[in-house]
Amino acid sequence: MLRTRPGDRLDPALLKLAGVLVIGGLAPxxxxxxxxxxxxxxxxxxxTTVTTVQWVSTGYLLAFAMSVPATGWAADRFGAKRVWTWSLTLFLLTSAAAGAAWNIQSLIALRVIQGIAGGFMQPVLQTMLVRAxxxxxxxxxxxxxxxxxVIAPILGPVIGGLILSNTxxxxxFYVNVPLCLIALLLAWRHLPAQEPRTTKRLDVTGIVLLSPALAGIVYGLTEVGRYGGFGTTRATAPLVAGLVLLTVFLLYGxxxxxxxxxxxxxxVRSFSMSAILLFLAGFSLYGAILLLPLYYQQVRGDSALTAGLLLAPQGLGALLTRWAGSLTDRIGAKPIILSGLLLALAGTVxxxxxxxxxGQWxxxxxxxxxxxxxxxxxxxIVTGAYADLTQADVPNATTMIRIMQQLGGSFGTAALVVILEHATKGSGLADRAAGFATTFWWVTGFSVLALLPALLLPSRERVPGDAR
Structure with missing residues (x-):
C-alpha cells in the first residue's frame, strides 16, 4: 500500500506548473x-439555418479529433513546452479571427483551424503534468x-447566455483572447524548458489511417445523434468508413x-482496463449532461440557459470529492474507482x-x-492508467486516453439519443417523461457494465519503470 511521504508533497514549483497549465487549458x-x-x-x-451553423461546432469537433493522434509524437519531437505555446498561440489567433469573421463560411473555416489547436492542448497539458x-x-x-x-460546464452556459443577451x-470568441494572453505570458515566464526526447519521424501512414478514422466515427455518431438513428446515409457512411479505417490502423499498428x-x-492491464473504463464513462457521464437538459426543456418547459444552469449540482458534487486524488495516491486507484462508480450508480438510479x-431539489x-x-x-481512473507505465510511455498513453474519452463520449451521446427516440412513444408530457425514465435505466445498465473492468484493475500499483 502506497503512503504519502514528506518528499511526495506538492512543492510550490509543481503547483505553479499546474496553475499555469490550468489557466490555458480552461480556454478550449x-x-x-x-x-x-x-x-x-x-x-x-x-x-443562417441551424443546420449550417451547426458546423461551427461540428467543424471544430472534427478538426479536434483529427489532430489528437499526432500530439504524443509532437511533444516528444519538439518539446512539450514548445508545442503548448504554439497551440495556445494558434488558439488565441483563431479566437480573435473568429470574432472578426465576415460571414458564416469564414467562421466555420476558422473554427476548423481553432479545433486543430484545441486538439493539441489537452493531451500536451496532461503529458507535462504527468511527467512533472x-x-x-x-x-x-x-x-x-x-x-x-468542473468549472467550464457551469460557467460556459452563463457566459454564453449573457453575451448573446447583452452584446x-x-x-x-473574443472572450478567449485575454485568457489566452495571460496563459501565454505565464507559460513564457514560468514553464520549464523541455528538450525534445526523440528524433523519429512522424508515422505518416498511421496518421493518414487514424485521423480520418476518428473524424469519420465522430461525425457519423454526431449525425446519428442529430437524426435520432442509423437510418440515414449521412450517419452510416462516415461511421462505417471510420470503423474500417480504424480496423486497418489497428492491424497496421x-x-x-x-x-x-x-x-x-x-x-499493461492497469492501462487497458483504465482505457476501457474511460470509454464506458462516456455513456454514464454524458447521460445526465445530455438527458436532463432535454428533460427540463421538453417536459418542464425551461429555457436552454435555465436547463444548463440546472446541471450545476453535478459540478458541485465533483468539487466535494476533490480529496479523491490524495487518497488515490495513498491507497491506489481501484478502491476509489469502485466506490466512485457505485456512488454515481446510486445517483443515476x-x-x-x-x-x-x-422536483428540482x-x-x-x-x-x-x-x-x-x-x-x-x-x-x-486517469491516475491508475499511468500506474505501471514508464516516463517514455506517457505521451503515447495520454494520446490514447484522450482518444478513448472522445470516442466514448461520441458513442454514449449517439446511443442515448437513439434510445430516447425509441423510448418516447407519444407526444404527451407523460409519454416524454416515461421515455426519459426508460433511457436513464439504460444509463444505469451502462454504469453497471463499467464495474466489470474496474474489478479487473490490479489491486496494487507499481511505480513507473518497474518490470511489467
Whole structure:
C-alpha cells in the first residue's frame, strides 16, 4: 500500500506548473460550452439555418479529433513546452479571427483551424503534468487540473447566455483572447524548458489511417445523434468508413514498432482496463449532461440557459470529492474507482424516477451524488492508467486516453439519443417523461457494465519503470 511521504508533497514549483497549465487549458473547455449554448442565437444573428451553423461546432469537433493522434509524437519531437505555446498561440489567433469573421463560411473555416489547436492542448497539458508529478503525486495534481473541467460546464452556459443577451455574438470568441494572453505570458515566464526526447519521424501512414478514422466515427455518431438513428446515409457512411479505417490502423499498428500510437501499451492491464473504463464513462457521464437538459426543456418547459444552469449540482458534487486524488495516491486507484462508480450508480438510479412533476431539489440532490461519484472515479481512473507505465510511455498513453474519452463520449451521446427516440412513444408530457425514465435505466445498465473492468484493475500499483 502506497503512503504519502514528506518528499511526495506538492512543492510550490509543481503547483505553479499546474496553475499555469490550468489557466490555458480552461480556454478550449470554456469555448466549447459557450459555443454549444450559443448556436441557436448565432443562427439568428448570422441569418443562417441551424443546420449550417451547426458546423461551427461540428467543424471544430472534427478538426479536434483529427489532430489528437499526432500530439504524443509532437511533444516528444519538439518539446512539450514548445508545442503548448504554439497551440495556445494558434488558439488565441483563431479566437480573435473568429470574432472578426465576415460571414458564416469564414467562421466555420476558422473554427476548423481553432479545433486543430484545441486538439493539441489537452493531451500536451496532461503529458507535462504527468511527467512533472511522478507516480506518487499524480492523483493530487490531476485533482487540481480537473477543476477546469468542473468549472467550464457551469460557467460556459452563463457566459454564453449573457453575451448573446447583452452584446454582439463576436464576444463568444473574443472572450478567449485575454485568457489566452495571460496563459501565454505565464507559460513564457514560468514553464520549464523541455528538450525534445526523440528524433523519429512522424508515422505518416498511421496518421493518414487514424485521423480520418476518428473524424469519420465522430461525425457519423454526431449525425446519428442529430437524426435520432442509423437510418440515414449521412450517419452510416462516415461511421462505417471510420470503423474500417480504424480496423486497418489497428492491424497496421500491431505490426509496426514505431507506429503513431504504441498499441503494446494495451498489454499493461492497469492501462487497458483504465482505457476501457474511460470509454464506458462516456455513456454514464454524458447521460445526465445530455438527458436532463432535454428533460427540463421538453417536459418542464425551461429555457436552454435555465436547463444548463440546472446541471450545476453535478459540478458541485465533483468539487466535494476533490480529496479523491490524495487518497488515490495513498491507497491506489481501484478502491476509489469502485466506490466512485457505485456512488454515481446510486445517483443515476435516482434519475430513473423522473416524471412530469419531479422536483428540482430531488434531481439536484441526485446530480450532487452522481457528480461526487464521477468526480472521484474519473481522477482515479486517469491516475491508475499511468500506474505501471514508464516516463517514455506517457505521451503515447495520454494520446490514447484522450482518444478513448472522445470516442466514448461520441458513442454514449449517439446511443442515448437513439434510445430516447425509441423510448418516447407519444407526444404527451407523460409519454416524454416515461421515455426519459426508460433511457436513464439504460444509463444505469451502462454504469453497471463499467464495474466489470474496474474489478479487473490490479489491486496494487507499481511505480513507473518497474518490470511489467
Amino acid at each position: 473547455l470554456l469555448d466549447t460550452t459557450i459555443v454549444n449554448v450559443a448556436l441557436d442565437g448565432l443562427s439568428r444573428q448570422l441569418h 508529478a511522478g507516480p506518487r503525486r499524480l492523483g493530487r495534481v490531476l485533482t487540481l487540473v480537473t477543476l477546469a473541467a 454582439s455574438w463576436r464576444w463568444i 500491431a505490426r509496426r514498432q514505431n507506429a503513431v500510437l504504441d498499441l503494446r501499451l494495451f498489454r 435516482a434519475c430513473t424516477r423522473v416524471g412530469t412533476g419531479t 430531488y434531481l439536484g440532490a441526485a446530480l450532487v451524488v452522481r457528480g461526487a461519484g464521477l468526480g472521484a472515479a474519473t481522477v482515479a
